[in-house]
Amino acid sequence: MVNTLPADTTMGFLERIDRSRLPAHVAIIMDGNGRWATARGLPRTEGHRKGRDSVNDVVRAARELGLAYLTLYAFSSQNWQREQSEVSALMNLLHEYLETERATIMDNAIRLASIGDVERLPPHVYDRLRVLERDSAANTGMTLTLALSYGGREEIVRAAQAAVRTAGAGGGGAGAIDEQAIASNLYTAGMPDPDLVIRTGGEIRLSNFLLWQASYAELCFTETLWPDFSRNDFYEAIVEFQRRRRRFGMTDEQIDELGKSRA
Ligand code: FPP
Numbered sequence: 001m002v003n004t005l006p007a008d009t010t011m012g013f014l015e016r017i018d019r020s021r022l023p024a025h026v027a028i029i030m031d032g033n034g035r036w037a038t039a040r041g042l043p044r045t046e047g048h049r050k051g052r053d054s055v056n057d058v059v060r061a062a063r064e065l066g067l068a069y070l071t072l073y074a075f076s077s078q079n080w081q082r083e084q085s086e087v088s089a090l091m092n093l094l095h096e097y098l099e100t101e102r103a104t105i106m107d108n109a110i111r112l113a114s115i116g117d118v119e120r121l122p123p124h125v126y127d128r129l130r131v132l133e134r135d136s137a138a139n140t141g142m143t144l145t146l147a148l149s150y151g152g153r154e155e156i157v158r159a160a161q162a163a164v165r166t167a168g169a170g171g172g173g174a175g176a177i178d179e180q181a182i183a184s185n186l187y188t189a190g191m192p193d194p195d196l197v198i199r200t201g202g203e204i205r206l207s208n209f210l211l212w213q214a215s216y217a218e219l220c221f222t223e224t225l226w227p228d229f230s231r232n233d234f235y236e237a238i239v240e241f242q243r244r245r246r247r248f249g250m251t252d253e254q255i256d257e258l259g260k261s262r263a
Contacts, residue, residue: 032201
């Protein structure tokens with residue numbers, strides 16, 4: 001993890017998490033599946049398969065911790081350009097996930113949601129996704145959002161178009177389009193912005209993920225490839241998040257004042 005705390009031999013990362021200051025929303029760019037597989041002489045799809053175990057581990061860890069929102073970048077708009085065989089393998093993994101994790105999702109009061117152009121998904125995935133979204137809609141334990149066929153720029157364009165339509169149809173014209181008008185038309189409308197975005201796999205970029213919503217997110221990058229990412233790595237990222245001081249464009253003094261007035 002970049003900027004990790006000095007090694008503390010007396011406490012694990014879980015014990016160092018302050019439960020009263022958890023991020024409300026953690027979003028993860030799960031990168032490195034292909035490299036994990038290639039390094040072992042395996043087809044890339046084996047990396048995705050192993051990556052699914054990390055998904056299961058992190059979802060359980062997030063739920064146990066009491067996070068309210070976890071968002072996973074599982075398939076980008078750009079991923080459609082990969083080899084057909086890899087796209088099919090990913091779709092089959094998603095299909096399997098929606099079947100095999102159904103019980104865990106329901107038993108743990110997890111609400112499953114999705115963001116992205118999900119209507120592009122093949123029917124065998126789309127139908128299962130919609131069924132589980134519907135069946136879990138009343139769950140209040142944690143919202144697990146899968147970003148599928150998702151692109152941040154595409155999302156912003158779509159939201160801007162919707163805002164323009166509203167503004168033009170008696171909604172006050174272009175001048176009436178403000179941040180709220182865009183945010184309320186994003187796939188994530190109604191969700192808090194991510195407080196923490198984690199990216200595995202060593203690349204230091206956002207790759208079209210939550211471009212609007214991540215404006216003030218803390219970013220945490222790790223060399224660890226997604227299939228090797230464990231719940232302990234997840235805890236470590238949260239400890240790192242809690243070590244940062246978020247200022248939202250204000251000064252330290254202003255943040256201190258704000259804290260006092262809220263206390
Ligand atoms: C990026 O690694 C990862 C993906 C494009 C897919 C992520 C999918 C999973 C983790 C498994 C299935 C997900 C769920 C929710 C069941 P990459 O292939 O770009 O890796 P590379 O950079 O090493 O090539």
